[in-house]
Amino acid sequence: MAAVSVVVEKLTRRFGETIAVDDISFRVSKGELFGFIGPDGAGKTTLFRILTTLLLPDAGSCRVEGFDVVNDYKKIRNICGYMPGRFSLYQDLTVEENLNFFATIFGTTLQENYDLIKDIYQQIEPFRKRKAGKLSGGMKQKLALSCALIHKPEVLFLDEPTTGVDAVSRVEFWEMLSRLKAAGITILVSTPYMDEATLCDRVALMQGGRMMSISTPGEVIRNYPLNLLSVRAGDIYHLLGELRSYPGMHSVYAFGQSAHVAFRGTGIDAGSLKVFLTEKGHRSVEITPIGANIEDCFMELMNTQPR
Amino acid sequence: MDEPTEDIIIVKDLVKSFGSFTANDHLTFSVKRGEIFGFLGANGAGKTTTIKILCGLSYPTSGELSIAGFDIYTQREKVKRNIGYMSQRFSLYDDLTVYENIRFYGGIYGLAKKEIDTRSKSLMERLGFEASRNKLIRDIPLGWKQKLAFSVAILHNPRIVFLDEPTGGVDPVTRRQFWDMIFEAAHDGITVFVTTHYMDEAEYCDRVSIMVDGRIAAMDTPDNLKQQFGAPSMNEVFIKLARATSPPVPLSQGRGGAGGEAANNTESVKWT
Numbered sequence: 001m002a003a004v005s006v007v008v009e010k011l012t013r014r015f016g017e018t019i020a021v022d023d024i025s026f027r028v029s030k031g032e033l034f035g036f037i038g039p040d041g042a043g044k045t046t047l048f049r050i051l052t053t054l055l056l057p058d059a060g061s062c063r064v065e066g067f068d069v070v071n072d073y074k075k076i077r078n079i080c081g082y083m084p085g086r087f088s089l090y091q092d093l094t095v096e097e098n099l100n101f102f103a104t105i106f107g108t109t110l111q112e113n114y115d116l117i118k119d120i121y122q123q124i125e126p127f128r129k130r131k132a133g134k135l136s137g138g139m140k141q142k143l144a145l146s147c148a149l150i151h152k153p154e155v156l157f158l159d160e161p162t163t164g165v166d167a168v169s170r171v172e173f174w175e176m177l178s179r180l181k182a183a184g185i186t187i188l189v190s191t192p193y194m195d196e197a198t199l200c201d202r203v204a205l206m207q208g209g210r211m212m213s214i215s216t217p218g219e220v221i222r223n224y225p226l227n228l229l230s231v232r233a234g235d236i237y238h239l240l241g242e243l244r245s246y247p248g249m250h251s252v253y254a255f256g257q258s259a260h261v262a263f264r265g266t267g268i269d270a271g272s273l274k275v276f277l278t279e280k281g282h283r284s285v286e287i288t289p290i291g292a293n294i295e296d297c298f299m300e301l302m303n304t305q306p307r
Numbered sequence: 308m309d310e311p312t313e314d315i316i317i318v319k320d321l322v323k324s325f326g327s328f329t330a331n332d333h334l335t336f337s338v339k340r341g342e343i344f345g346f347l348g349a350n351g352a353g354k355t356t357t358i359k360i361l362c363g364l365s366y367p368t369s370g371e372l373s374i375a376g377f378d379i380y381t382q383r384e385k386v387k388r389n390i391g392y393m394s395q396r397f398s399l400y401d402d403l404t405v406y407e408n409i410r411f412y413g414g415i416y417g418l419a420k421k422e423i424d425t426r427s428k429s430l431m432e433r434l435g436f437e438a439s440r441n442k443l444i445r446d447i448p449l450g451w452k453q454k455l456a457f458s459v460a461i462l463h464n465p466r467i468v469f470l471d472e473p474t475g476g477v478d479p480v481t482r483r484q485f486w487d488m489i490f491e492a493a494h495d496g497i498t499v500f501v502t503t504h505y506m507d508e509a510e511y512c513d514r515v516s517i518m519v520d521g522r523i524a525a526m527d528t529p530d531n532l533k534q535q536f537g538a539p540s541m542n543e544v545f546i547k548l549a550r551a552t553s554p555p556v557p558l559s560q561g562r563g564g565a566g567g568e569a570a571n572n573t574e575s576v577k578w579t
Contacts, residue, residue: 039477
């Protein structure tokens with residue numbers, strides 16, 4: 001078993017009547033890339049703010065690299081990098097000034113840890129004299145990551161770094177993360193994008209302050225309890241309605257131009273379904289048995305877990 | 308009534324410049340009535356600039372535009388009466404109740420009080436929100452908010468609804484319920500003009516345009532685009548197109564906006 005980096009035990013945090021984080025426990029190993037996947041309101045940000053010592057827990061305990069988030073908060077702040085969901089660098093300082101500011105705060109210099117941030121910083125270096133507030137979304141994200149890395153942290157917390165970011169920048173961001181992982185940094189990253197789960201070593205699927213599952217992306221998929229058919233026919237709007245009325249259906253969800261039809265055991269026969277749809281007037285109906293993806297799994301977990 | 312194939316959005320040679328920076332560089336496209344049109348592009352490609360112009364909030368530098376049959380230069384108020392708009396960032400007022408928001412937007416869109424009452428009643432019934440009528444928006448879940456925001460944006464039966472990243476941060480089930488509402492609206496004849504970063508959502512569109520550096524780099528049905536670019540998904544079509552862009556331009560060369568920063572990166576991460 002690899003050495004442990006983050007330990008969370010029975011953590012709870014309320015805001016008034018809302019339970020933002022509800023009795024959560026998990027461990028992250030050193031050097032692991034650990035993902036928290038869930039929609040807004042799942043409790044991801046609250047969890048990150050507690051782990052980065054910016055918020056106190058109501059109950060339970062958390063340790064980061066052996067330090068307690070309440071008693072040893074100063075030590076944790078020295079060894080953690082944190083990129084909050086909302087851009088929180090100084091908009092009226094330039095790229096370079098922001099980096100130097102964060103370096104100074106942590107008693108280091110840009111030069112000292114240049115190796116670690118080189119790949120990322122080089123992409124924004126041409127804009128180093130530009131004010132942070134005038135950068136595009138993708139560049140802001142790279143600057144924020146550079147600032148979070150400037151003191152060579154042991155653990156990196158990234159709260160929804162790819163939200164509102166286009167598909168290309170998302171791919172590039174994950175490429176950066178895999179290089180940081182290779183440099184030995186433990187990374188905890190949250191995201192609402194289900195497809196990013198497959199890029200993590202392990203993922204926690206979160207909803208309403210709870211963890212619905214914690215495992216490798218492969219295990220999440222293997223544990224999917226249903227059978228799936230992918231159904232394609234021209235008009236998705238009518239197709240969804242008709243599929244939902246078909247007997248034996250467990251769930252019907254649109255996935256791009258196809259619908260994923262979930263059922264138990266041998267509940268549905270592809271041939272009979274095709275006949276049914278053709279009788280309803282659909283042409284060129286294509287039905288293919290498929291394996292689940294993370295999003296299928298997430299939705300099924302949402303359906304089965306108590307809210 | 309209208310011909311089913313009527314072009315409800317007509318854009319010819321649209322140019323919008325900010326100083327020396329061209330945010331929209333000779334865009335030409337049209338959208339048919341009842342069509343779901345996906346308007347995609349990287350961050351900073353110029354999408355927001357175009358949407359502001361189409362909604363009558365900003366004048367183009369040059370070009371001809373007709374929205375719902377009205378001229379964008381001389382009939383802006385008529386354009387605004389015939390469109391709805393919803394964005395993820397700004398849609399409803401947090402410190403007003405569900406009902407107050409509906410009433411407010413009904414008023415803004417020029418509906419009579421009686422009309423607002425009937426429509427808000429049926430809307431809340433349809434969404435199952437009757438019990439939450441007097442709840443503040445800040446106290447209802449995000450998924451509800453987005454469904455309500457969409458319903459409010461089409462409360463006045465607009466010809467076109469503009470949706471700017473409507474589903475960001477929402478859980479996958481709610482995201483699909485949201486798209487059910489979009490399909491229904493389109494089925495009822497409302498033209499849907501939508502931006503999104505979820506590439507599976509691009510596949511729900513009848514047609515898609517992909518903007519790169521202020522120009523439309525590709526425009527077709529998702530099927531045709533996938534075929535044209537030899538890609539199994541819209542995600543890969545998008546990545547192929549947007550990755551082909553130029554490397555970063557230094558500040559001294561004065562590219563004021565964004566969009567150029569997507570560097571050509573040869574390493575790739577495996578997505579499933």
